[in-house]
Amino acid sequence: MSGIGSRRGFVSLVGAGPGDPELLTRRAAARLAGADVVLYDALVDLAVLDLAPRAQRIFVGKRAGRPAVRQEFIHRLMIRAARRGCAVVRLKGGDPFVFGRGGEEALALTGAGVPFEIVPGISSAIAAPELAGIPVTHRGVSTGFVVVSGHAEAAYRGILENLAPQSCTVVVLMGIGGITDVAALLVARGWGLLTPAAVIFGAGTAAADVWTMTLGELQRGIESSDSTLPGTVVIGDVVRLRAAIAFDAADCEAAAR
Amino acid sequence: MSGIGSRRGFVSLVGAGPGDPELLTRRAAARLAGADVVLYDALVDLAVLDLAPRAQRIFVGKRAGRPAVRQEFIHRLMIRAARRGCAVVRLKGGDPFVFGRGGEEALALTGAGVPFEIVPGISSAIAAPELAGIPVTHRGVSTGFVVVSGHAEAAYRGILENLAPQSCTVVVLMGIGGITDVAALLVARGWGLLTPAAVIFGAGTAAADVWTMTLGELQRGIESSDSTLPGTVVIGDVVRLRAAIAFDAADCEAAAR
Numbered sequence: 001m002s003g004i005g006s007r008r009g010f011v012s013l014v015g016a017g018p019g020d021p022e023l024l025t026r027r028a029a030a031r032l033a034g035a036d037v038v039l040y041d042a043l044v045d046l047a048v049l050d051l052a053p054r055a056q057r058i059f060v061g062k063r064a065g066r067p068a069v070r071q072e073f074i075h076r077l078m079i080r081a082a083r084r085g086c087a088v089v090r091l092k093g094g095d096p097f098v099f100g101r102g103g104e105e106a107l108a109l110t111g112a113g114v115p116f117e118i119v120p121g122i123s124s125a126i127a128a129p130e131l132a133g134i135p136v137t138h139r140g141v142s143t144g145f146v147v148v149s150g151h152a153e154a155a156y157r158g159i160l161e162n163l164a165p166q167s168c169t170v171v172v173l174m175g176i177g178g179i180t181d182v183a184a185l186l187v188a189r190g191w192g193l194l195t196p197a198a199v200i201f202g203a204g205t206a207a208a209d210v211w212t213m214t215l216g217e218l219q220r221g222i223e224s225s226d227s228t229l230p231g232t233v234v235i236g237d238v239v240r241l242r243a244a245i246a247f248d249a250a251d252c253e254a255a256a257r
Numbered sequence: 258m259s260g261i262g263s264r265r266g267f268v269s270l271v272g273a274g275p276g277d278p279e280l281l282t283r284r285a286a287a288r289l290a291g292a293d294v295v296l297y298d299a300l301v302d303l304a305v306l307d308l309a310p311r312a313q314r315i316f317v318g319k320r321a322g323r324p325a326v327r328q329e330f331i332h333r334l335m336i337r338a339a340r341r342g343c344a345v346v347r348l349k350g351g352d353p354f355v356f357g358r359g360g361e362e363a364l365a366l367t368g369a370g371v372p373f374e375i376v377p378g379i380s381s382a383i384a385a386p387e388l389a390g391i392p393v394t395h396r397g398v399s400t401g402f403v404v405v406s407g408h409a410e411a412a413y414r415g416i417l418e419n420l421a422p423q424s425c426t427v428v429v430l431m432g433i434g435g436i437t438d439v440a441a442l443l444v445a446r447g448w449g450l451l452t453p454a455a456v457i458f459g460a461g462t463a464a465a466d467v468w469t470m471t472l473g474e475l476q477r478g479i480e481s482s483d484s485t486l487p488g489t490v491v492i493g494d495v496v497r498l499r500a501a502i503a504f505d506a507a508d509c510e511a512a513a514r
Contacts, residue, residue: 022284023377025274029283095383096392103392103495106502120280120384126352127377135353135360143412144405146425147393155400158424167415168403238360245363 009082011109013102015095015121018131018204019045023122031119036086039077043093043230045205052089071101075108082114093230095123099149099173125171128203128232132210133246134239136169142238144168150175150182150233157185165190169236176222176231183219186235191215196239200232210246212239266339268366270359272352272378275388275461276302280379285348288376293343296334300350300487302462309346328358332365339371350487352380356406356430382428385460385489389467390503391496393426399495401425407432407439407490414442422447426493433479433488440476443492448472453496457489467503469496 012031017023024032032038032052040049042061049057058077060069074090081088096102096118109116125147126136136145146163148156150172160170160182172182176199187193193216201209211222215235269288274280281289289295289309297306299318306314315334317326331347338345353359353375366373382404383393393402403420405413407429417427417439429439433456444450450473458466468479472492 017282017377020284022287023282025280025282025379026286027277027279030279095387097387097394098383099394101396103395103498103502106390106392107498110501118387118390120274120379120387122282122377122379123383126355126380126382130352130354130375130377133363133375135363137354137356137406138360139358144403144416146401146403146416148401148425149394158421159401159403162419162421162424164415164419167419168405241360241364244367245360 008115009085009088011078011082011088011090011114011116012119013090013096013105013116014092014119015100015123016044016048016091016093017122018094018124018127019202020204021045021048021051023127023204024048024051025119025121027119028121031087031089032091034087035089037081038089038091039074040091041093044091048091055089071104075105078105078109079112079114092121094125095121098123098125098147124203124230124232125173128200129171129198129234129238131203131208132198132200133242134198134234135241135245136171136234136238138238138241141241142169142236145171147171147173148175149173150178153178153181156182160185161189163189165192166195166237169234169238172233172235174230175233179233180219180221182233183215183235186215187219191235193219195235196237197233197235198239198242200234202230203232210242212242265372266342266345268335268339268345268347268371268373269376270347270353270362270373271349271376272357272380273301273305273348273350274379275351275381275384276459277461278302278305278308280384280461281305281308282376282378284376285378288346289348291344292346294338295346295348296331297348298350301348305348312346328361332362335362335366336369336371349378351382352378355380355382355404381460381487381489382430385457386428386455386491386495388460388465389455389457390499391455391491392498392502393428393491393495395495395498398498399426399493402428404428404430405432406430407435410435410438413439417442418446420446422449423452423494426491426495429490429492431487432490436490437476437478439490440472440492443472444476448492452492453494454490454492455496455499457491459487460489469499
């Protein structure tokens, strides 16, 4: 806590990316190296914390079977540490502003008069498909993409129920549990049962796993997985490109090591 | 060109992020440091190239008043350099798979039997608003976002014409030229004229500039700008959060320097 008393505290809201420490930004790594305190979520790979050797590390994510740390408590921790003069890193999986409640935390800091910055991270919305060899846009196949959270129907129905069939790529974050409902909604809207889909677990980690299927199969449900890895679902014709892009990429990355 | 003859060539399709060299990933920086050849676009900040001191640097982007380098020519350059044993970095602004033609380049490399990898970058679709203090998602305001390219009406009409008014955040990349058409389409679909919007030029660079307005104003056209900086447009209620988030963030970042 070198900073106590000697300077004004500061909070960096930092995106950690999908998991691989090499996919942090250079700024994120610099902030971790200089941090006195790191508040981190369950989505953050523990190897990322090794980049903050000086810091006190505080876990504020959800743990299975336990209630989540309340958001207001996270706000209080950040504010208190900053007021004590600490360099605080609030480290979030992916990007702080993509379903990360980073906006709420920024508003809390503003309200408390605590200086802060936002450091974007690689979002799994784009990078999970990408690392699996699936481009969310591709000339002649998809000219745009939609990103929703699948954790509650109210969060995606208003967006997905109007999307014209096959008009774009659909990415669902945090939606493994309710993915059959998402698929049923798209099918009811007229999306073809044979529309390709992919479910990506643990993107950007050594344990990454990719399942491909059709929208019809997705609607019938994916085999329950014991995996506690976060899952990203991609639906759309771009998934077909994986066969050509990813197979070789995987080979080649192995060859390059 | 240390690698010629001594090892197999390799291509890294690398996202350079929105401009600031500090927003490159650690892996992107490592690939640049080890590169023999870097092929880069107009969207890449020249300061980023300083991270590749050993490399031959080849500009393959569009320059005002000149025809763009043909995509097939870029493919041939990459393939030829890799076959000569070079470590090749194909450096693209933002993320390679978000309107970056990265998928096409990956397929060309696959077809030529050239080993490659994909290194995701921070996409301006999320980071341009973010660095301006606008979260693309925010609890109670926006539960998802749509990303389209604004360069041609055919590229976005099929997606935007069905979006229920105010149902999500809309991000338009590469669309400054035709943004009045995008705005008119949303207004025709029933989006309120008072829906807030922001136009962000040069996100992640020292020259960054943010204009906020209403959808109605956007429909009447933005003042023509001499700026050659790339522009990102964000439309949706999340833009209102900027007043609280960005003002302080800008102050605070300045204070932290």
